[in-house]
Amino acid sequence: MGVLSSATAVLLALLTPGIAHAETLDQRQEDTSRGTVVVNQTATNAQTFTSAISGTLNRVDLYLQNNSSTHDVIMELHNVTTDGAPADLLSTYTVPIGNIPAFPGGWVPITVNQPVTAMAQYAIVLRGQDAGYVQWDGADNNPYLGGNNWYRSPTWTKDFFLDLGFKTYATGVGAQTDVSVSLSATTNGILFPTVTFTATMSNTGPDLAARTVLYLRLPDDGSVTQVKLSNPESCTSTSGYILCDVGDIASLQNKSVSFQAKITSPGTHTVNATIYSPNIEANPVNNKSSATCSADTTTAFVTC
Incomplete structure (x- = not known):
């Protein structure tokens, strides 16, 4: 995801209804169990995020683990x-x-003072100062849709599937929404039938959910x-996933959004759906859903 120009972002922030927030948890990626990167004097890593608030970024929490570093670590905002x-x-x-x-690491709070604009994207950059290293833990399978992990080697390269553990806290004005997704699967036919997966998305408000994105992760076994x-x-299909630009949801x-597919391998197969909009999210628990189908290659029956 790219960044809006500062003028456009400011205009959108002024035109979009919002709620004044004291310091509040804005963006988050709290899964730290399925991925890690190294940070030292030769390895610099970053996590980008999309601010939901126009105001001041007050604090950033990172999930870190000191393995062998003896020097302070530098965090930058870009x-x-x-x-x-x-x-x-x-x-x-x-x-x-x-x-x-x-080991096993933990959340490290870092006090900051950085003006931010709703709908604009920023980067949290972490670099070390010695040969020892610090680990920054996260998760694969693209758990945060408002940004990505980037690593410098020597130019910046994106890891689309990895997101590092972070939480941002900000004060200011931002839209508040409760977007949710429910994924279902139905079959049509008898022998190895076509399966239709449908993601139903909703927003209970109170504000408009702008720039909504839907991510559908297919089974790793193909x-x-x-x-x-x-x-x-509005959707693109690449090996292993589907990414959809849903736009605004009032x-x-x-x-x-739906797609059709075939399942011809035996066993159970699960498709996972995640919805994201760069707003203050009232209930992140309902931002994910899944649908599972079972295939019997002996009878060629598929049930969902």
Whole structure:
């Protein structure tokens, strides 16, 4: 995801209804069990995020583990390029090495003071100062749709599927929504029937959910094949996943996206759906859903 120009972002923030927030949890990626990166004097990593608040970023929490570093770590906030890579430096902060726990690691709060604009994207950059290293834990399978992990080697490279553990806290004005997704699967036919997966998305408000994105993760074993999109103008299908630009969802509005596929491998196969909109999310628990189908290659029956 790219960044809006500062003028456009400010205009959108002024025109979009919002709620004044004292310091509140804005963006988050709290799954730290399925991925990690190394940070030291030769390995710099970043996590981008999309602010939901126009105001001041007050605090950033990172999930870190000190393996062997003896020097303080440097955290920087950057804006990003049009393709989402870290760009100009905005502010710099020192993370005392004594604040970073050893194994198994933990959340490290970092006090910051950085103006931010709703719907604009920023990068949290972490770099070390010695040959020892700190681990920044996260998760694969693209759990946060408002940004990505980037690593510098020597230019910035995006890891689409990895997101690092972070939480941002900000004060200001931002839209508040409760978007949700429910994924269902139905079959049509008898022998190895076509399966239709439908993601129904809703927003209970109170504000409009802008720039909503739907991410559909297919099984890693390639068992869901012959994917046919019902919304090819807004969705792209790549090996292993489908990404859809849903656009805006008004308060109390529903939208749906569907695709058809074949399942010809034996066993159970699960498709996972995640919805994201860069707003203050009232209930992140209902942002995910899944649908499971079982195939019997002996009888050629598929049930969902």
